[in-house]
Amino acid sequence: MKEEMAADKSQRIQMIAGVMASIIRIHKVLKICPLCLQADLDQFGEAYWHRTHQLPGVLVCPIHNCLLLEKCHQCNEDFMDQRIQYPALPTAFCRNHHALSEMVRIVEDLRLIGLSDFSNYILKGGYSEYNKEQMYDKYIQRLIRLGYCTATGRVKQREVREFFLSQYNPQFLTQIAVKLPEDNDFNWLSTILRKSRRSQHPLLHILIIQLLWDSPESIKLEGASSPFGFGPWPCLNPISDHHHVNVIPHVKIKRCSNTRRPVGTFECPSCGFTYSRRGPDQDRSAIYTIGRIKKFGPIWISQLEQLSKDHALGLRELSRLMKCDPKTIKRYLIGSISLKNEVNNLTNFQQRKKKRKATPTTKKSNVTPVRVDWAIRDQEINMLIKDAIKKLNNKRVSL
Ligand SMILES: [Zn+2]
Ligand SMILES: [Zn+2]
Ligand SMILES: [Zn+2]
Helix, strand or coil: CHHHHHCCCHHHHHHHCCCCCCCCCCCCCCCECHHHHHHHHHHHCCCCCCHHHHCCCCCECCCCCEECECECCCCCCECCCCCCCCCCCCCCECCCCCEHHHCCCECCCHHHHHHHHHHHHHHCCCCCCCCHHHHHHHHHHHHHHHCCECCCCCECHHHHHHHHHHHCCHHHHHHCCCCCCCCCCCCHHHHHCCCCCCCCCHHHHHHHHHHHCCCCCHHHHCCCCCCCCCCCEEECCCCCCCECCEEECCCEEEECCCCCCEEEEEECCCCCCEEEEECCCCCHHHHHCCCEEEECCHHHHHHHHHHHCCCCCCHHHHHHHHCCCHHHHHHHHHCHHHHHHHHHHHHHHHHHHHHCCCCCCCCCCCCCCCCCCHHHHHHHHHHHHHHHHHHHHHHCCCC
16 A cells, blocks of 8 residues: 555555445544644644544544544534645634634443544554455454354354444444445445455444454454364264363464365373364364374273273273274274383373373373383283184174
């Protein structure tokens, strides 16, 4: 936009800024705050037109909460001299010599004051670090949080409209010259919340920001977009004492090389159980689905170890108790090398866990680390394998 301004393509600037195609009328007269006017005169000996007072929808001075004047309250004359192209500096008196500084009306309408504050914040470059797409992303993330949008980004337009109308009454919208969003899919509110290349008037954006956040700064705290929604996500280790409890604070996202779809990996900080899933999630219930188990984690392994010491338990029984298929059990029992590694991890893991303060959502696991005599363990596993093979041969367990 700066480049366009330097080239003085004013029409194009208005188009990019969303002012051109807008339903908001452009203000033809300049506005003034009687208290700012007086303050300027006192401080500088002359007054100037304030940018913050000229914004569409701004009816209140953000400093004094005072109603802005468009014209003299006594003679109804505005402050522009139509004979000259650029307005002269504001003066303490109207053309008919009425003192403007005496026309002070303090506004108490919090919506009007808020609108003035938000506009002023934006004018001072409050969101200059964000581009259009990033702002849109923030709206969507916020709407998801408030339940007005699905995790995949489908905005519940009808509900948003109801929410909008519950916060902004027709009287207020008329006052700031904004059209009521109609009851159809093409009203300005729906359009602004649909990913579109068309720019919309800043005032409409301000209304949305004010609707979704309680202060202009709060928008900055909104998290970045994720195809898996917001954490924490549940641990899906079926044998843990925190199964389905939301304990996983972070997701690692990669792109699937074939499908280009996002793949999220979720590692439980309590038990090490790690699963992945291809996104984006279609709805919030998707958080309970596992695409692939990447690691069972030391607690699961240790549980399997303890159970497998009971030689009476067959592969099927083990798989029932461990809540996974017999193939996996077999793979773990045979792969004693990886088992050693995982159990070593358990010892490190439990030490790490001791250092960490237990979070309220994380219940303590009752599995205690065992000092392992590896010579004996090798013999045990050796026996287990022989046993398992014998059972498999005898019982013809179908896998
Ligand atoms: Zn003022
Ligand atoms: Zn007057
Ligand atoms: Zn877990």
